[in-house]
Amino acid sequence: MDSNAQMRSQTAAKSPRSGRDYIARHGETVFNAAGRLQGEHLHTPLTRAGFAQADEMGRALREKLGPKPALTLWASPTGRALQTLAVIAEHLELDWHAARTDSRLVEIDTGDWGGRYYTDLAAEGLTVVDRATGLLHPAPNGEDYPAIAERVSGWLAETDGDAGDRLVILHGISSRVLRGVMTGGADLPGYGAPALPGLPQGSLVQIERGVETVLHRGAGHAPA
Numbered sequence: 001m002d003s004n005a006q007m008r009s010q011t012a013a014k015s016p017r018s019g020r021d022y023i024a025r026h027g028e029t030v031f032n033a034a035g036r037l038q039g040e041h042l043h044t045p046l047t048r049a050g051f052a053q054a055d056e057m058g059r060a061l062r063e064k065l066g067p068k069p070a071l072t073l074w075a076s077p078t079g080r081a082l083q084t085l086a087v088i089a090e091h092l093e094l095d096w097h098a099a100r101t102d103s104r105l106v107e108i109d110t111g112d113w114g115g116r117y118y119t120d121l122a123a124e125g126l127t128v129v130d131r132a133t134g135l136l137h138p139a140p141n142g143e144d145y146p147a148i149a150e151r152v153s154g155w156l157a158e159t160d161g162d163a164g165d166r167l168v169i170l171h172g173i174s175s176r177v178l179r180g181v182m183t184g185g186a187d188l189p190g191y192g193a194p195a196l197p198g199l200p201q202g203s204l205v206q207i208e209r210g211v212e213t214v215l216h217r218g219a220g221h222a223p224a
Helices: 003-013 030-034 048-065 079-092 118-123 145-158 172-182
Strands: 021-025 071-075 165-170 204-208 211-216
Touching (some): 048 211, 145 172
Parallel strands (some): 071 165
Antiparallel strands (some): 021 204
């Protein structure tokens, strides 16, 4: 067993956290709307549709938890994740400034493809999206899936002691891997890491004791 798989195995072997984890995918961005790969780009602002999706998640979470719930806030340090969190936090009447960020929650590094249009890459004969899984193929000089699993597993291990419920805002690909690790999923053939099925931008799931429930399915469409 390689070191990455061993870390994931140790994470999965721990007793599940007593609290519930709400994992959200940020709202649509200007890059999503234009059909560009954004990957690890730090700030690609939300569109009006993206803000509407964040509103929907905020309403769904308030309906479930009520105002001012005891909820630890976490986010990727990217602008799109923090913008999404700001809207949700307003619905919950929570202080956005109390949120914690971690670079291990960022999106897949798209390497040489970062910022490029999907259509341009397709015109060059490159296959960017795996149609069978909806995952992005690793880009030249980009990040592979074991590396994503390693970093999100490291974050999970370090924050295992978080008390109570928490909300985590991140990205299309990295959230799929995080959810896969948290639910003890098997590695996908050819990827070397677990990844649960993709959800549209603006989607929200609950993971409790390793079991996932979709609370709100967003209206977005972009793979990452």
